[in-house]
Amino acid sequence: MSEAGETVRIVGISGSLRRVSFSTALLxxxxxRAAPAIDLEVVTLEDIPFYNEDLDIDPAIPAVAALKRKVTESDGVLISTPEYNHGIPGVLKNTLDWLSRPVFESCFKGKPVSIISSSKAFTGGVRAQYQLRETLISMHAHLVMGPEVVVGGVYRHFSDEIYTDEAGLLFMLKSLERLRETVVGRRVMVV
Structure with missing residues (x-):
């Protein structure tokens, strides 16, 4: 079986609601620019309501059900998040709370996940990335290992909505390829 051309479906979740979000723009x-064997669908979180266990019933809220279905049907997930006050944005944590249900059987269980964090500061969101990793571990996601992808001074890398840091982009594409390789490797192990 050839792994080189095997296509994987990745859901790219942006942790920012801003209309001109850097997190969404990176995705x-x-x-x-992803390899042809990577189908990356970008999703945003505008329609996800505040988590309330009273509302976590059947039938599910349509926006939540749709996102759960996308994650379940995907081969992997790429989360791009800004860092707010040394952590992940509330909208992203809120969404993960929805997606973490049912407990120990969420749509993230065993799902390969990679992270990109960004910040206007030079640190690139490393604290948000740490916090996000802790949440994903509690959800039993399969975190793809490798160098952390952090984009410091993110605003300096865009000009007229075009990403100008070619070296940074190549680094992010290598991380995306690691996610793809993890997915394909897991498929081979199942066969």
């Missing part, structure tokens, strides 16, 4: 750049 869109990666979707455009």
């Amino acid at each position: 869109k750049v990666l979707a455009e």
Whole structure:
């Protein structure tokens, strides 16, 4: 079986609601420049309501059910998040709370996941990335190992909505390829 051309479906989740979000823009750049064997669908979280266990019933809230279905049907997930006050944005944590249900059987259980964090500061969101990893571990996600992808001074890397840091983009694409390799490797192990 040839692994080189085997296509994987990745859901790219942006942790920012901002209309001109850097997190969303990074995912869109990666979707455009990804290898042909990577189908990256970018999703945003505008329609996800605040988590309330009273509302976590059947039938599910349509936006939540749709996102759970996308994650379940995907081969892997790429989360792109900004860092707010040394942590992940509330909208992302809120969404993960929805997606973590049912406990120990969420759509993230065993799902290969990679992370990109960004910040206007030079640190690139390393504290948000740590916090996000802790949450994903509690959800039993399969975190893809490798160098952490952090984009410091993210605003300096865009000009007219075009990402200008070619070396940084190549680094992110290598991380995306590691995610793909993890997915394909897991398929081979199942066969």
